[in-house]
Amino acid sequence: MVFMPSKKIFLRFGKDIADRPIIYRLARDYDLVINILKANVDQNKEGTMVLEITGDQCDLGLEYLISQGVKVTPLAEEVFRNEDKCTSCGACTAICPSGALYVERPSMEVKFDSDKCIVCQICVKVCPVNAMEVRF
């Protein structure tokens, strides 16, 4: 499977932008798959939107949005584990509130089930070797 970069972003835009087809251009010109997670668009005031964009040209797409006057903030919406760094020490396992990080028995290896992760980011703080990273 080819890995497609994906990003969650928070957008704020003025009412002048609200009626331009920027999301459509984002999909068409940059070949991005767009998932609208939240939208709050009001003709009379500032609009906000949370998008998940997937595709090779994420960064170019973001540049386009910024050039159009949209304020773009990346959301720390995913925590992932750097497998090369993790030493399977276990220091995160009794602290992770969701059970996403757990000790597999009897191998005693530490596993990460990202589906269970609630992105509380406690592990990012406690991991002694910085193996848990935030993906924006």
Add this chain to the structure above:
Amino acid sequence: MATEKTYAEINEKIKSGRAVVFTAEEIISLVAEKGISEAARSVDVVTTGTFGAMCSSGVFLNFGHSKPKIKMQKLWLNSVQAYTGIAAVDAYLGATELPEDDPCNNNYPGDFRYGGGHVIHDLLARRPVKLEAIAYGTDCYPRQEIETIITLDDINEATLFNPRNSYQNYNCAVNLGKRTVYTYMGMLKPDLGNAHYCSAGQLSPLLNDPDFMTIGIGTKIFLGGGVGYVAWNGTQHFPGIQKDTEGKSYGPAGGTLSVIGDLKQMKPNWLVGASFLGYGATLTVGLGIPIPILNEEIMRCVSVTDQALYAPIVDYGEAYGQRVSGNLGFVSYADLKSGRITVKGRDVPTAPLSSYSKAREIAGILKSWILQGNFELTEPVKLLPSAKDNIPAKTLEIRGL
């Protein structure tokens, strides 16, 4: 007849590729199946391993001389100070040293993302490290400051010398207090929220040689992915048998080792810089010791299981820091590894801080080195004090002159 083997006989077998080697985990089922006598006869070496944060670690460095020469008075490597109160371009970099500008616990709990252990790791990973030093200048060492870049291969010596590693056993840390505490035993949630332990248990080197019958000065070991040696007993070496208030025994604890080795032949994945939130920076050390099966008694010791090894439960919310002696009872490593224990009638989730899977890997690597004939055993030049020597732990009392 009872088995008796010598180091020389075992080394002969290693050299000719006939040695029989088991890890301290594998030996358990062999002994259960064949019994101690048969296992002692057929097995020559049992390998152990441990991989955990060991604060009392560091490296002696010699940088070679600049032109003109300098007698370094203060020295920083990637902004982390190293001790230079020895000869001109010799220094000792300790694992827990922090950069001069680290905010420490001013923004509690501090992150401590970089320290001496990380510099050691960067050196090992062959990354360039910035060296800065100042000096008062002398007739023979005129230079007063220097700033340059070094790598591990550029310098003369880098001798890892860890004054205290490989604790025989360790506490199981809990928190009886009302607020989260940040310790070298990790983040401990209030009101018995979690329990952290830090030993490889049945794979741990000194739990497999509880009476120091084979591990002594000069013992050749796996250290940081390369070869090292036991240099001496570790600091705070107080081997003994744990007992509860009624006098019931809970197995060995208290021994430590001082170890030494050439950093240049070690590997960055077995010496890893580490940061403990709210506590500080340190170094995670991979260490493994081969135990020669000289007789049945030694085989009996290495066949120990997690069911028979115990950690004392200690409150790090209050008692540990206040040096209040005693504990909240003992818990077996088998229970600790199950993921849940009972403390004061409460069900508490457990987590390890030392990696059992890496300890197993180390014991396996050491085993393969011996099987390949690349690693012969050394007979210690002197054995270390053991429980029968009854070394008392001294304390530091506050008094005037």
